[in-house]
Amino acid sequence: MLAVLALLALAGLALTAPFRNPVGGYRREVVAMWVALAPLAAAIVAIILNRPWGRWLALAIAVAVFPWAAALTFGETYGAPTTRPAVALSAAAALLLGLTGRTAFGGFEGAVVGFEWSGPRMTLVRWTIILNLASVLGLFLFAVFYRPAVAWHAAIPGSLLIGLLAGVFLLARQRTAGLLLVAMCCLLFVPAGGFFVAHEARYAGEALLFGALFAPGVVAGLATLIAFGGPLARALRG
Numbered sequence: 001m002l003a004v005l006a007l008l009a010l011a012g013l014a015l016t017a018p019f020r021n022p023v024g025g026y027r028r029e030v031v032a033m034w035v036a037l038a039p040l041a042a043a044i045v046a047i048i049l050n051r052p053w054g055r056w057l058a059l060a061i062a063v064a065v066f067p068w069a070a071a072l073t074f075g076e077t078y079g080a081p082t083t084r085p086a087v088a089l090s091a092a093a094a095l096l097l098g099l100t101g102r103t104a105f106g107g108f109e110g111a112v113v114g115f116e117w118s119g120p121r122m123t124l125v126r127w128t129i130i131l132n133l134a135s136v137l138g139l140f141l142f143a144v145f146y147r148p149a150v151a152w153h154a155a156i157p158g159s160l161l162i163g164l165l166a167g168v169f170l171l172a173r174q175r176t177a178g179l180l181l182v183a184m185c186c187l188l189f190v191p192a193g194g195f196f197v198a199h200e201a202r203y204a205g206e207a208l209l210f211g212a213l214f215a216p217g218v219v220a221g222l223a224t225l226i227a228f229g230g231p232l233a234r235a236l237r238g
Contacts, residue, residue, distance in 0.1 A: 003047055003058055006094040010065065011040045013084055039137065053172060055099050055108040056126065060133030062095035067212040075205065115174060121227050128224045129171055131217035132164050132182055138213040160185045160192060176232065179224060186221035189214065
């Protein structure tokens with residue numbers, strides 16, 4: 001399966017990440033790459049077993065990887081080789097192409113008993129799950145590579161990461177609390193993320209990369225809240 005091969009390619013890149021410390025031991029970046037193997041392995045197993053959350057996780061990985069890989073492949077490289085970013089970009093594109101569309105939906109969510117995932121609003125819910133999972137992965141990478149100071153402008157995005165994880169899990173179970181938690185985190189992410197970028201981004205390109213990684217999840221979360229605003233209001237009144 002193309003998706004499994006693409007995930008294996010990303011796992012191979014993580015395993016061979018060139019972050020080894022020349023004076024002995026390992027830098028935190030290579031340890032982070034090893035940690036990243038966990039969601040990759042989980043996605044591979046879940047896709048083989050046709051679990052819906054495996055498709056969501058694989059797509060989230062693709063969404064999280066794509067902006068980084070594109071920036072490192074086509075942006076200013078300062079003489080660094082672009083082979084690895086190009087492989088990552090190709091793998092992310094393969095995941096996005098292979099795991100979207102009616103066929104993919106029918107093979108994963110369409111086969112689930114007890115949960116209804118069809119319809120425009122549920123499509124929005126699915127992409128809210130995917131894009132905010134990508135935000136979680138992106139926050140992890142930013143925390144590793146930017147090494148922000150231990151201050152509230154770093155602690156708040158970390159807290160939002162935990163909140164997003166909990167909210168996405170509940171939303172995947174089609175719980176109202178999950179939608180409210182994800183929407184609240186998306187609202188808080190706007191000022192917190194802006195403050196984080198203002199303190200940590202070294203040039204405009206990094207700020208744009210941050211926006212490309214996290215804006216889609218924020219927009220999807222708020223759009224889902226608006227889409228379900230009517231039913232939620234009626235349920236609260238009742």
